Amino acid sequence: MERLRHHLLDTGYTIDGVRDRLGSMAASALAREELVPALRATADGDPLATLIRLWWLGVPVPAKDVAPEILESGLVAADGDRISATVHLQPWETGGYLVSDRKVRPGDPALHPDHVVGAGGASANLAQLVTRRPVQRALDLGTGCGVQVLHLAGRAEHIVATDLNPRALELAGLSWALSGIEGVEARAGSMYEPVEDEGFDLIVSNPPFVIAPARETKLTYRESGYDGDAFCRDLVLRTPHHLNPGGQAHFLANWLHVEGEDWHDRVGGWLGETGCDAWVVQRDVQDPAEYVELWLRDAAEQGSKRYTELYDRWLAWFDEQKVEGIGFGWITMRNSGTLDPVVRVEHLAHQVTLPVGDYVDSVLDSIATAHRAQGLDAARLRTADGLLDERIGLPGAEDPIRIVLRQTQGLRRSREVGTVEAALAGVCDGELALGPLLNVIAELVGDGEIPDSDAVRPLIAEGYFLL
Numbered sequence: 001m002e003r004l005r006h007h008l009l010d011t012g013y014t015i016d017g018v019r020d021r022l023g024s025m026a027a028s029a030l031a032r033e034e035l036v037p038a039l040r041a042t043a044d045g046d047p048l049a050t051l052i053r054l055w056w057l058g059v060p061v062p063a064k065d066v067a068p069e070i071l072e073s074g075l076v077a078a079d080g081d082r083i084s085a086t087v088h089l090q091p092w093e094t095g096g097y098l099v100s101d102r103k104v105r106p107g108d109p110a111l112h113p114d115h116v117v118g119a120g121g122a123s124a125n126l127a128q129l130v131t132r133r134p135v136q137r138a139l140d141l142g143t144g145c146g147v148q149v150l151h152l153a154g155r156a157e158h159i160v161a162t163d164l165n166p167r168a169l170e171l172a173g174l175s176w177a178l179s180g181i182e183g184v185e186a187r188a189g190s191m192y193e194p195v196e197d198e199g200f201d202l203i204v205s206n207p208p209f210v211i212a213p214a215r216e217t218k219l220t221y222r223e224s225g226y227d228g229d230a231f232c233r234d235l236v237l238r239t240p241h242h243l244n245p246g247g248q249a250h251f252l253a254n255w256l257h258v259e260g261e262d263w264h265d266r267v268g269g270w271l272g273e274t275g276c277d278a279w280v281v282q283r284d285v286q287d288p289a290e291y292v293e294l295w296l297r298d299a300a301e302q303g304s305k306r307y308t309e310l311y312d313r314w315l316a317w318f319d320e321q322k323v324e325g326i327g328f329g330w331i332t333m334r335n336s337g338t339l340d341p342v343v344r345v346e347h348l349a350h351q352v353t354l355p356v357g358d359y360v361d362s363v364l365d366s367i368a369t370a371h372r373a374q375g376l377d378a379a380r381l382r383t384a385d386g387l388l389d390e391r392i393g394l395p396g397a398e399d400p401i402r403i404v405l406r407q408t409q410g411l412r413r414s415r416e417v418g419t420v421e422a423a424l425a426g427v428c429d430g431e432l433a434l435g436p437l438l439n440v441i442a443e444l445v446g447d448g449e450i451p452d453s454d455a456v457r458p459l460i461a462e463g464y465f466l467l
């Protein structure tokens with residue numbers, strides 16, 4: 001693999017190299033699964049064009065254009081004077097390479113149940129969420145093509161990667177070898193079975209979260225076979241047993257919105273049983289029809305003969321369970337070792353600063369501090385960096401109709417506040433205690449009533465004030 005790795009790098013088969021070679025139009029078309037512009041941009045047969053066609057676009061190339069390193073790799077097959085890829089091999093944003101099964105496109109035969117999916121938007125979403133804090137032991141549960149390990153390498157001393165699908169571990173091993181990553185322990189098995197009683201400082205998983213009716217040929221890369229959203233629930237419930245003190249877990253998940261039930265209670269209920277501090281963020285909600293279409297498209301079923309039947313069956317199944325929507329989001333857990341854990345569940349659909357992993361630890365700290373800090377009167381708060389005070393009012397009016405505190409960093413939250421909180425944001429510099437500060441502010445701008453310092457807790461939890 002070392003020879004192949006050097007050939008890929010020397011040829012410029014990197015994220016930037018491919019982007020430059022394709023140009024923006026072809027790259028955008030490719031993101032829409034349209035190949036024609038990319039095929040036109042790689043018609044020359046030069047070494048980079050050959051690699052892009054063979055391993056990214058998945059089309060056969062003339063044998064005369066193929067370097068010996070590729071022919072010897074075991075990752076291509078010859079058919080007369082043409083060479084075809086047997087896998088999808090793509091450069092990744094970390095500078096490494098990922099090997100997965102070939103992409104399916106509309107019109108291709110149905111996916112094999114053990115298809116190993118390549119890295120995509122969801123993989124990148126999880127990678128950006130994970131804490132950047134260096135750790136001793138990390139676990140990637142459901143490693144697939146091994147993408148999360150590429151992100152963990154260099155931050156974790158020891159990495160264990162598991163998957164139910166042995167073929168995933170085989171291809172992940174190639175990804176790691178081509179990315180120059182050594183020492184990853186790959187183990188086959190379901191959920192936490194392969195790590196039984198082992199503890200980790202960091203657990204990450206982009207699990208098979210797709211919620212689909214049970215069928216004989218489920219797609220292992222996205223469907224667990226568990227009922228509804230039970231895989232994500234069980235993943236959450238079993239995690240505390242494997243989190244070392246102070247350890248953190250980051251998961252992507254889907255959850256059901258069921259008629260007559262608040263989704264906050266559903267997901268919050270999973271976390272409430274764990275004893276961990278937790279932060280759940282719903283980034284999107286789809287109605288059942290959108291959801292079914294998304295995943296039928298993902299399996300290249302659009303236009304297939306059975307599309308209507310699969311669509312109908314899936315929707316009927318959602319109807320039976322009174323499903324009104326499906327939430328997509330992140331779950332972060334921390335084993336804080338406290339008897340008074342806090343679980344925050346929220347919907348955040350707006351753009352946040354990426355990567356969240358750069359500041360996710362302080363988000364958790366803020367949530368926990370706001371919940372557990374005693375005696376806030378004596379607390380010396382500091383206003384978060386980059387906070388803006390926005391006021392809207394009638395022209396010429398002395399008082400604003402509305403004051404909004406807006407974060408320009410991190411989660412970029414905004415919140416309407418009263419004059420007391422706005423004034424507090426102007427003076428909190430970590431020097432004076434909150435109680436006396438509130439007394440002075442209330443006299444100057446309030447209605448004379450002394451605000452309770454506990455009223456500031458939500459603003460601490462959301463990172464407007466730091467303690």
Ligand SMILES: C[S@@+](CC[C@H](N)C(=O)[O-])C[C@H]1O[C@@H](n2cnc3c(N)ncnc32)[C@H](O)[C@@H]1O
Pocket residue numbers: 117118119120122123126141142143144145146147148162163164165168189190191205206207208209220221222223224
């Ligand atoms: C959505 S893919 C994620 C792949 C990769 N980690 C990523 O971030 O893109 C989910 C992975 O979980 C694996 N998987 C499915 N069921 C599992 C189970 N019960 N236990 C462990 N892994 C499972 C699948 O084989 C697949 O590789």
